[in-house]
Amino acid sequence: MSYHITALDELVEQFEKLPGIGHKTAQRLAFYVLGMDLTDAQLFADTMVRAKKTIKRCQVCQNLSDSDTCAICADTTRDKSTICVVEDPRDVFAFERTKEYFGSYHILGGLLSPMDGIGPEQLFIKQLLARLSSGQVKEVIMATPPTVEGEATAMYISRLIKPLGVKVTRLAYGIPVGGTLEYADEVTLYRALEGRNEL
Known part of the structure; x- marks a missing residue:
């Protein structure tokens, strides 16, 4: 039986959805995020959400x-x-x-x-x-x-x-x-x- 941490597996899966990111790189990125303090991790997450909400297409x-x-x-x-x-x-x-x-x-x-x-x-x-x-x-x-x-x-x-x-x-x-x-x-x-x- 292999060792799993559900939240970690889910984080790896999300990184794997990015273009050019394989399983090993996704794992490395997930561990990097886990190594961040909570304030930096929250800032990282908030910045992604803010960019997604505020960036739009120029009307011209x-x-x-x-x-x-x-x-x-x-x-x-x-x-x-x-x-x-x-x-x-x-x-x-x-x-x-x-x-x-x-x-x-x-x-x-x-x-x-x-x-x-x-x-x-x-x-x-x-x-x-x-x-x-x-x-x-x-x-x-x-x-x-x-x-x-x-x-x-x-x-x-x-x-x-x-x-x-x-x-x-x-x-x-x-x-x-x-x-x-x-x-x-x-x-x-x-x-x-x-x-x-x-x-």
């Missing part, structure tokens, strides 16, 4: 924000004539690290993947098209990853945008095929941004 670009409009959309110094379209908020953080892009963003919330049941209606494509109706936007940069899903998404959206008379470009391939923006270094991202091509 769908980025994560603690207010209705994110800091990037609210910044009057940003170039509103260019929108960089990305898969998720992590990609915005990657671009912002380059300190070379001063336009705005639009987060799709995923990529087209019929095999996984993700069609256009599951993504924030309608919201992107609504932003283009003002006539202020001159260029949309498709910065989806160079994967099958990323390419399909970029092509689908570019076909919707082109009739509106807005220039659509694609990131140049400084980013390896199959790679994700989140793990690309600043120089690679900057070169990809600089060498973007029209679709």
